Amino acid sequence: MSIDTSTDNFFPQDTAGRVVPIKISGKPLDDAQTMMGILRTVAEFQAAAMRCVVVHGGGKQVTDLLGPLKDTQHSRTKLRITPPSQVPAIVRLSTELQQRIADQCRQVGLEPQLMSASVIEATRLPGHGATGDVDGVRTYAIQEAITKGKVPIIPFGGLDHTGTWLNTNADTSAAAVAAELKAIKLFLLTNERGILVPNGNGQMKLLSYVDFKGLLALLRLLDKNNKFVVDDGMLPKLEAAALAVAQGVDAVHIIKADGLSLREEMVSDVGTGTIIERMQRHRIAVGAHASELPDIKRIRAECMTGDFTAKKGTTFLKPKTDAELTTLLDRTLVFHHRDRLIGTMYFEPVDTHPATVSFGGFAVSHRNQGAQHGRQLCETCLETLGDNGFLTAISITASPVVKNLYKSLGGISDTEGKFGDILSAAAKRYQAEERGDVELFVFNLHQPVSVEDA
Ligand SMILES: CC(C)(COP(=O)(O)OP(=O)(O)OC[C@H]1O[C@@H](n2cnc3c(N)ncnc32)[C@H](O)[C@@H]1OP(=O)(O)O)[C@@H](O)C(=O)NCCC(=O)NCCS
Incomplete structure (x- = not known):
């Protein structure tokens, strides 16, 4: 498939040559049409000289394997506990997903480069089985792929200092990659339109814009029933966004996982989801x-x-x-x-x-x-x-x-x-x-x- 390079005029000039990590999870991992829509937009970005990096989560398949998050949560941290016995199956799944995304990339004219889990440095979280935290990124292989005009595909998970695979959150990996590679923007694709917060009448409304301080306030925000507004599903994304903007990424966009939203978010100054920026720009x-x-x-x-x-x-x-x-x-x-x-x-x-x-x-x-x-x-x-x-x-x-x-x-x-x-x-x-x-x-x-x- 040929890529229409005329589209580069639509995208902000300052994005040319800059790294744009896109974290994909949820529906696109199960729905090829949605994934292809997203990757077509990635191909447009790439044709407009952006340097895209795809980071993918485990989606529904990991949930099917490990059970719903609420049943496998650590009582204090609320993070998922990964039974070490399940690691081989999860790694297999991760590889399958990565290969499938790579095939889909080729279908839209992108050149994917599969990255090993070793690009993500992880540490074991005590008491959480094989769940780990992201410690850093080994950027060499990613940079090399980018230089060759390829799109690195980074799976969820990482390796600790002994080379043991740990289940790490892909949002956090994407944030770390964005920070290390001085990304201009980080896209976190979700099943929601963005961050939803209750208005005065308790209806959930899209928050279109929040700065760093507002983001921290949001993490403490309680609804009328004294429950945190940011739920377990959105929390890792907000934490990842906070990490990324604190480490110099200009903007994090939490948007619906589809190609049009991704494109619109890049083209328009209004956007479709939630934009998180370090400094208030209004x-x-x-x-x-x-x-x-x-x-x-x-x-x-x-x-x-x-x-x-x-x-x-x-x-x-x-x-x-x-x-x-x-x-x-x-x-x-x-x-x-x-x-x-x-x-x-x-x-x-x-x-x-x-x-x-x-x-x-x-x-x-x-x-x-x-x-x-x-x-x-x-x-x-x-x-x-x-x-x-x-x-x-x-x-x-x-x-x-x-x-x-x-x-x-x-x-x-x-x-x-x-x-x-x-x-x-x-x-x-x-x-x-x-x-x-x-x-x-x-x-x-x-x-x-x-x-x-x-
Ligand atoms: C009136 C106007 C300025 C509101 O600006 P806006 O940025 O769209 O409004 P907001 O998103 O801040 O919404 C504020 C509140 O307006 C009300 N509101 C907004 N859209 C609404 C809708 N479609 N139906 C009912 N109430 C609505 C709600 O109370 C909302 O609060 P909530 O989101 O917490 O429920 C804008 O709609 C506008 O420019 N309209 C055309 C010009 C006009 O009619 N001016 C009024 C002259 S008197």
Whole structure:
């Protein structure tokens, strides 16, 4: 199969020549179609001069062999205990999986190079049978394969100093490989979309972005039932991600194990799963620069389409002229995510009510929506207004999404009509049938804003 090298234009320039380890486990090990989709994307990366390294886990077959994790866990560490008597069977399985992946690589035009378990230096974990921990990586053979343009295939497991095979976690191996080879990115492919955390209502939501400190906080995060949010399945991935970013890997991506997600994650700055980076790369500034006006207008234009209108078509966002937006620049908040402006809102003091401020113009770029950016922008806006001496903030909306958000941030719908004059003036731009949906929310800035746990 020929590889379309024209795709390299899509990938970030700084990835050329850099090592990109991809840890594959779960469904692709059982499902050839999913594996082939992933490897086709790997072939695109490779054609765009990235140096891919595949690290694979044991998947369902190891579970079938050893039993479910919960039945074979060490009571204190919760790590799997590997009975030494099972080692020959696991090693056989590991070799079979590795060979199968190598065959699949060839089918998409990749040149695989099978790595021996000896590339992973392991130490036995006392009390865990033949389970080991990853101590280091012997990089020579991996580097050599990479130099020849081959894709090293590293199996799970490693050898201790006596040459004994130990069952080590493939996420940890992948993190160690990424750190040793100064990878630009590490991909951990899973059966989930990424890291899921509960929102205020207890629903599990994808966490699209977390920095190193946030990652550590996540490991301690408890849900409403006082159970750790990060479960046994996700824990090794988060630990591996922490190890990798702490040792200099720029970003770890925890994503769904399929070729499209892998590709999209590399191409787009939004991604499909969870990105873990050492340093926070988003920033909310209060006060926008005139040079940011075109981006503010672009985002607002995206948010004034049919998706964001009341039932008769009036846009939730109030139209503003360029001159009006320019006047508001000092009082505009701008959200930069990965060096792009992705969200905006503004505030204006309410002259008729003392210490009161109104905020609005709330918009997040279409493809960044639903990833908690709006919530962060709104929280920052409320905090800023409180810090600036305002006691009350108000905001008018007909958008069900915004109403949900405002309620979760402590906003109370002004049913008593304290701000009735302001609400009826604002409702005039809506059609008669839509006006019943227009609500004014009041925020008491004395009280701390309800900040979600994650
Ligand atoms: C309103 C807007 C800024 C929200 O930004 P966002 O980044 O997508 O929102 P978030 O991901 O931070 O979600 C925050 C909260 O909004 C609510 N929300 C978001 N998407 C929702 C949906 N599809 N349905 C219902 N509520 C939703 C939820 O309460 C959510 O909190 P949760 O995820 O903890 O449940 C964005 O949707 C937007 O730009 N819309 C178009 C413009 C617009 O309508 N502006 C409002 C003018 S009044």
